Amino acid sequence: MRKFSISPPVAAILLAIVLFLLSGFLPNGFGNDINVAIAQATNIVRLAVFLGVIAAGQTLVIISGFEGIDLSAGAVVTLAAILTYVTVKGEDDKVLLALLISLAVGALIGFINGLGITFLKISPFVMTLGMSGVVTGLIIIINHGNVSGKVAPIMTRLIARPLSPDIPIPNAIIIWIIFGFLMWLLLERSTFGKHLFAIGVNRVTAKLSGVNVTATNLAVYSLAGALAGFGGFLLVGNTGVVFINLGQPFLFPSIAAVAVGGTLLSGGKGSYWGTMAGAIVLTLITSLLTTMQMPDSVRRMVLGATLLVMISIYGRQRGFRQ
Amino acid sequence: MKRFSWDEMMNRYPAFFAIILLVVALIINFILQPNMFARDTLNSNMRVFLPMILLAAGQAIVILGGGIDISVGGIVSIVNTILATQVGLNGSPEKMWTFVLVSLGAGILAGAINGFFIAFLRLQPIITTYATSFLYVGFALFILPNPGGGIPAEIANVYRNTTPLGLPLAFYVIAVVLLIWMYIRSTRFGNYLYAVGGNAEAAYETAVPVTWVLFSTYVVSGFMAALAGIAITMLSGSGNAEIGVPMTLTSITAVVIGGTALSGGIGGVAGPVVGAITLGIIQNIISFSRIDTWWETFVKASIIVVALAAPGVINLLRRKKV
Numbered sequence: 001m002r003k004f005s006i007s008p009p010v011a012a013i014l015l016a017i018v019l020f021l022l023s024g025f026l027p028n029g030f031g032n033d034i035n036v037a038i039a040q041a042t043n044i045v046r047l048a049v050f051l052g053v054i055a056a057g058q059t060l061v062i063i064s065g066f067e068g069i070d071l072s073a074g075a076v077v078t079l080a081a082i083l084t085y086v087t088v089k090g091e092d093d094k095v096l097l098a099l100l101i102s103l104a105v106g107a108l109i110g111f112i113n114g115l116g117i118t119f120l121k122i123s124p125f126v127m128t129l130g131m132s133g134v135v136t137g138l139i140i141i142i143n144h145g146n147v148s149g150k151v152a153p154i155m156t157r158l159i160a161r162p163l164s165p166d167i168p169i170p171n172a173i174i175i176w177i178i179f180g181f182l183m184w185l186l187l188e189r190s191t192f193g194k195h196l197f198a199i200g201v202n203r204v205t206a207k208l209s210g211v212n213v214t215a216t217n218l219a220v221y222s223l224a225g226a227l228a229g230f231g232g233f234l235l236v237g238n239t240g241v242v243f244i245n246l247g248q249p250f251l252f253p254s255i256a257a258v259a260v261g262g263t264l265l266s267g268g269k270g271s272y273w274g275t276m277a278g279a280i281v282l283t284l285i286t287s288l289l290t291t292m293q294m295p296d297s298v299r300r301m302v303l304g305a306t307l308l309v310m311i312s313i314y315g316r317q318r319g320f321r322q
Numbered sequence: 323m324k325r326f327s328w329d330e331m332m333n334r335y336p337a338f339f340a341i342i343l344l345v346v347a348l349i350i351n352f353i354l355q356p357n358m359f360a361r362d363t364l365n366s367n368m369r370v371f372l373p374m375i376l377l378a379a380g381q382a383i384v385i386l387g388g389g390i391d392i393s394v395g396g397i398v399s400i401v402n403t404i405l406a407t408q409v410g411l412n413g414s415p416e417k418m419w420t421f422v423l424v425s426l427g428a429g430i431l432a433g434a435i436n437g438f439f440i441a442f443l444r445l446q447p448i449i450t451t452y453a454t455s456f457l458y459v460g461f462a463l464f465i466l467p468n469p470g471g472g473i474p475a476e477i478a479n480v481y482r483n484t485t486p487l488g489l490p491l492a493f494y495v496i497a498v499v500l501l502i503w504m505y506i507r508s509t510r511f512g513n514y515l516y517a518v519g520g521n522a523e524a525a526y527e528t529a530v531p532v533t534w535v536l537f538s539t540y541v542v543s544g545f546m547a548a549l550a551g552i553a554i555t556m557l558s559g560s561g562n563a564e565i566g567v568p569m570t571l572t573s574i575t576a577v578v579i580g581g582t583a584l585s586g587g588i589g590g591v592a593g594p595v596v597g598a599i600t601l602g603i604i605q606n607i608i609s610f611s612r613i614d615t616w617w618e619t620f621v622k623a624s625i626i627v628v629a630l631a632a633p634g635v636i637n638l639l640r641r642k643k644v
Contacts, residue, residue, distance in 0.1 A: 067584060067585065069448070071571075116627075116630075116631060116634070119634070119638060120631050120634025120635060120638065121634050121637070122630050122631060122634055123578065123583065123584040123585065125390070125574065125584055126574065126575060126578045126584065126630055127627075127630065129571055129574070129575065130575070130623060130626050130627040130630055131627065132623075133619065133622065133623025133626065133627075134620060134623040134624055134627055136619055136620075136623070137617070137618075137619035137620025137621070137622070137623050137624070138620055140616055140619050140620065141616050141617060141620055144616060252452055255448070255449065255452070256449065256452065256453075259446070259449040264446075265446045265448060265449060266446070295463075295464075295467065296460075296463055296467075297460045297461070297462075297463035297464035297467060297563075298460065298464070299460070300456045300457075300459055300460030300463065301456065301457050301460035301461060301464070302460075303456050303460075304453045304454060304455070304456025304457035304458075304460060305453075305457060307449070307452070307453035307456065308439065308450065308453045308454065308457075311445050311446070311449055311450065311453065312439065312443055312445060
């Protein structure tokens with residue numbers, strides 16, 4: 001007996017499309033107007049970009065296995081956003097510097113996570129949780145209640161605005177597509193990607209087959225930090241303002257996006273396409289619930305229930321009885 | 323006489339390091355607050371620590387079984403809102419008893435929902451309990467959308483000021499929890515718990531009822547979270563649907579500081595109880611040391627990271643020497 005199976009990223013995208021079409025029937029939905037529908041869909045994908053980029057690092061860390069997870073991502077996003085904000089100060093020529101700072105600071109924090117996890121054998125969950133506290137503490141010290149800075153016009157143009165007046169696709173989406181392609185190259189077409197999946201499946205066999213487990217692990221966490229930093233850079237380019245709690249709301253959704261996208265939380269199996277699909281579904285559900293003007297309590301319950309249903313469909317681990 | 327062996331102590335008593343940490347924290351706290359062992363101070367400290375102690379004990383059972391429960395904070399919130407809305411500021415002690423029982427039932431039910439999805443449907447614990455945490459906090463917000471309500475002051479004072487034989491009530495509760503744990507550990511269920519946490523597949527092969535053991539850990543955790551919710555409601559005397567949210571990650575930190583490994587099967591409940599007290603004392607130290615408010619989060623998180631890293635550093639140094 002062969003069980004009906006469908007790949008998780010496809011399932012997630014199908015779910016997103018069905019939900020989106022159904023949302024058209026809502027009183028304040030798009031109705032029969034195809035242009036409004038396209039505009040709404042584009043907007044949801046645009047919002048999903050930030051969650052998607054932040055979840056990229058999370059995907060890598062989770063694929064690397066050994067209970068891998070990055071709970072410091074939210075704090076790193078905020079820190080990178082604040083650093084970008086104060087570095088740029090509204091000047092276009094400092095944008096590149098701010099991007100480099102965001103990536104470097106993120107990578108450094110990720111590297112410290114990696115050190116603690118590989119050498120001190122601290123479990124990734126608590127190591128990154130502790131680091132999240134430390135980074136939040138740093139943010140409070142740097143921030144001191146208020147920061148002065150400004151986003152450069154070029155950032156807003158490159159991230160929040162459409163490509164050209166004729167093509168109404170926001171640049172953020174184009175950045176995301178390129179980013180997704182690069183992630184695919186990294187995961188599926190590079191030695192690093194092969195090693196990553198190898199250590200995710202089984203560290204001992206990976207080591208015996210000549211994979212440098214320690215170096216790969218350190219690299220994964222550093223890369224995850226840098227990607228969270230990049231997420232913070234993009235995010236501040238879109239919002240234009242920073243505040244202490246900017247990144248934290250993205251933390252658990254980033255893990256949920258990875259899980260919804262079919263990446264096993266135990267490691268060794270997964271894809272970035274799945275995470276992209278997961279990010280779109282989660283963003284869609286959240287924004288639908290907001291449009292429906294549900295009270296906060298109902299919104300949270302529906303989100304929790306949807307997440308449960310989605311992971312029940314394909315997030316199941318192998319049964320003991322095989 | 324046998325020479326004192328660090329390795330042996332660390333291996334045989336996972337709580338060993340937690341106790342060292344507790345003693346150090348106690349000494350520092352004592353220097354900063356010389357009257358801390360006075361009856362009133364001790365009681366006022368212990369009644370604040372007790373909710374987290376109960377929560378950490380429940381979390382420890384789940385983690386021993388190889389899972390994790392991110393929904394405990396949500397269960398605390400549900401219990402708090404049930405008591406605050408149903409008993410009310412003018413409620414009678416009988417009413418309080420009734421709803422204490424209802425709360426315990428709610429906690430068990432919430433734990434059973436987690437257990438059903440994780441043990442029977444074989445979903446991944448971290449993402450499942452993350453999803454149910456939305457359900458539970460959402461439900462708490464549904465019961466009590468805005469902070470308010472409460473329980474009568476006389477009933478709250480029973481929790482706050484009962485000191486049988488001059489010792490805080492919390493001491494007796496901790497003693498009962500530890501005695502029950504020692505009994506459970508000696509039973510067949512105790513062995514099953516360690517077997518499932520250590521290697522679920524192997525436990526299944528040797529006819530351990532893995533599914534039921536896993537299910538029961540979440541029920542226990544739900545029950546303990548309900549107890550923690552009752553304790554924190556009697557401590558604060560008022561209702562707030564968000565009260566439990568920040569407690570979840572702290573309870574996991576307490577378990578790990580207490581020497582119980584997140585990978586499951588190693589540790590116990592005594593360590594996490596000590597860990598929860600230690601975290602409370604660290605908070606005490608920070609508020610008594612009069613450090614700059616801006617630095618508080620950073621200092622606290624750094625102390626926790628150092629505490630988490632210390633056993634690893636010691637092992638690393640010892641391995642280098644040999």
